Amino acid sequence: MKYVVLVGDGMGDYPIAELKGQTPLAAAPTPNMDLIARQGRLGLTQTIPADRQPGSDTANMALMGIDPSGYLCGRGPMEAAAMGLNLADDDIAFRCNFVQLGFKPNGSIVMEDYAAGHISSEESHQLIALLQQKLGHPALAFYPGVSFRHVLVWKNGPTKAPTVPPHDYSGQQVGHLLDDKGPLGQVAAVIKSSWPLLQDHPINQARAARNKSQANSIWLWGQSARPAFPTLVERFALKGVVITAVDLVRGLGKMVGLNIVDVPGATGYLDTNYQGKVDAALNALAAGHDFAFIHVEAPDEASHEGKLDLKMKAIADFDAQVVGPLLAGLQKLGPARILLATDHFTPISTRTHSRDAIPFVLWGEGVAHNQGLAYNEAAAMATGLFVDGAHNLIEELVKK
Numbered sequence: 001m002k003y004v005v006l007v008g009d010g011m012g013d014y015p016i017a018e019l020k021g022q023t024p025l026a027a028a029p030t031p032n033m034d035l036i037a038r039q040g041r042l043g044l045t046q047t048i049p050a051d052r053q054p055g056s057d058t059a060n061m062a063l064m065g066i067d068p069s070g071y072l073c074g075r076g077p078m079e080a081a082a083m084g085l086n087l088a089d090d091d092i093a094f095r096c097n098f099v100q101l102g103f104k105p106n107g108s109i110v111m112e113d114y115a116a117g118h119i120s121s122e123e124s125h126q127l128i129a130l131l132q133q134k135l136g137h138p139a140l141a142f143y144p145g146v147s148f149r150h151v152l153v154w155k156n157g158p159t160k161a162p163t164v165p166p167h168d169y170s171g172q173q174v175g176h177l178l179d180d181k182g183p184l185g186q187v188a189a190v191i192k193s194s195w196p197l198l199q200d201h202p203i204n205q206a207r208a209a210r211n212k213s214q215a216n217s218i219w220l221w222g223q224s225a226r227p228a229f230p231t232l233v234e235r236f237a238l239k240g241v242v243i244t245a246v247d248l249v250r251g252l253g254k255m256v257g258l259n260i261v262d263v264p265g266a267t268g269y270l271d272t273n274y275q276g277k278v279d280a281a282l283n284a285l286a287a288g289h290d291f292a293f294i295h296v297e298a299p300d301e302a303s304h305e306g307k308l309d310l311k312m313k314a315i316a317d318f319d320a321q322v323v324g325p326l327l328a329g330l331q332k333l334g335p336a337r338i339l340l341a342t343d344h345f346t347p348i349s350t351r352t353h354s355r356d357a358i359p360f361v362l363w364g365e366g367v368a369h370n371q372g373l374a375y376n377e378a379a380a381m382a383t384g385l386f387v388d389g390a391h392n393l394i395e396e397l398v399k400k
Contacts, residue, residue, distance in 0.1 A: 001365060002285045003238070003397055004326065007063060008318045009056060009246075010300025010346030012358050012377060017076045018308060022176035024299075025359070026346070026376040027295050030314040032323040033361075033375035036340055039052075042372025043385025045393060047344055048355035055165065055353055056300070057222065059343035060249050064293065066229050079151050081251035082260065083143055087226040089384050090158030094187075095248075096142065096150040098124055098215035099166050101174070109175035114304065115148040117213030118269055124148060126227040127215055135190070145247050145313030147268065148306030152220060163221035167304045168352045187220050194218045231257030232291065239283040240291030244268075245279050249295045258293060259284075268297040268315055274321035282329040286379055291398075294313040296321045296322060303346035305386030313347060318386050337364030339397045341377065341390070357386065362396055 011025055019027040042105045047059040049069045058068045087093060095378070100113035116124075125144040132142040139155040162183050169177075180189040194217055199202060204214040232238040232256070241261045242253025245268035250260050261280045265273030277329030281292040296318050302310035320362070323340070330336040341360040344353050359380035361372065371381045388395060 001290070002330065002333050003291045003332050003399070004330070004336065005063060005339045006323060006326070006341070007060065007293070008299050008315065008342050009295060009297045009316070010303045010344065010353070011116060011342035013303070013311070014148060014345075014347050014349060016130055016308065016348060021178045024308065024315055026309050026374070026378065027191055028312045028319070030315060031202035031376060032282070032319045032320040033340060036323070036327075036338065036361050036363045037372040037375040037379065039369055040338075040361045040367055040372065040387065041370050042359065042361050042368070042375070042380050042383050043382045044357040045341070045360050045387040045390040046355075046357050049392040051357075053342055056246070056343055057248055057252070059390075060252055060295065062390035063341055063343060064252055065232065065235070065391050065394070066256065066393045067373060067389060071227050071229065073227040075223035075248050076151060077226045077325045078255065079145060079149065079247040080101075080143070080153065081254045082247040083142060083145065083151060083251075085151070085153065088155070091105065092154045092158050092159055092162075092223050092225055093153040094154060094220045096152040096155070097166050097221070098127065098148045098150070099217050099219045100213040100215065101217045104318065107175070108173050109178065111166055111169040111174045113213040114170055114219075115213075115301070116215035117207065119148050119207070119213075119215050123207075124150065124215065127152065127198060129199055130201070131194060131218070135193055140190070146245065148215070148394055149247055149255060154223075157221060158186055159225065161185060161223070162374050163187060163223060165221055165366060166219040167354070169305070170304065170351050173180055173203035191218055215268040227255070229234050229255045232394075233257045236394075238398065239289050240290055240293065241281070242293045242295070243280050244295035244297070245272055246295065246297050253293055256290070269299045269301055269308060270317065272296070272298060274317060275325065278322055278325045278329065281326065284332070285333055294322065294326070299384070301341075303348055306348055306350050306351045308348050335365040337367060337397055339363065339393055341393075342373040358390075360387070360390070360393060362393070
């Protein structure tokens, strides 16, 4: 038996007037996901416990079979794991975004772009190297990731500083968060120390000349120490792979014992290499792996930008270029099961994550259908099926 988890990050949403009261999942063309819903077991599940902030770290942890309530882990260590960093017991890993801040004449500071215009990795690596040269020391080290996403490892760093995701403040004032005498203290001081190095850097000058967002600041958040998760090999004797452009999900996969598969052209945005992801999964399954976790980030990024047309395109592309080809490829590999889910809602109206229950489908060999009509929020609710903890779905997927 082959097992696949398919995650369209941030696909969940609320009804939108422009879509005649439908959600993007309901309005976008998704014939392949709808087919899975009609043939499988459709319902709702909770990926975000009540005591956790809604985010891709907690939600994807649950979809990998780990109960988030039992582990306190921020994004930093997960992304560090994806980079192959071996954290010491006293190391605190932070997610380090490049962002564009707007410094207004009245002294206010606005989060103008939480992703610095999805800056290229080539550009951002030069900036990270500069930060490491000028700000790095034995207790503070910057490591390059992908695009705007990087890692800062801080020995004995401030684990309890109330950091916040930059995408939660898109278009909002953030000056009150950057008071180095306030709650963020040392974290705010490190963020502000990046300003003189970045704001007039030639890379940012060139981006400004091309009317692109600039990486004129770092933003630190999602910090914690290294956790220890039980692996899927230990629990279910599964040998598997994780396929994603996002270091957070790569690191999570590594922590639960999955092998990371690098896909050329996987960007985490609408221009990602969808076919390469499907081919990588099918090749791994054909070569003897039992399990593949395929994650697509594009719907979430479009949601954070508040762009409905791009979210609709991302959902349609996920269905046509990932779900459809995967179904066709699995037919050649024998019995298979799929868990299809969005990890969390990222509503266009709020441009940030929420903890709403998400729609899921279990499909495949030995899975009875339950009269689901289509893969969307309302259809899932109509089945009456609710799974309280999404981490339990892995056991449902792989049970004999």
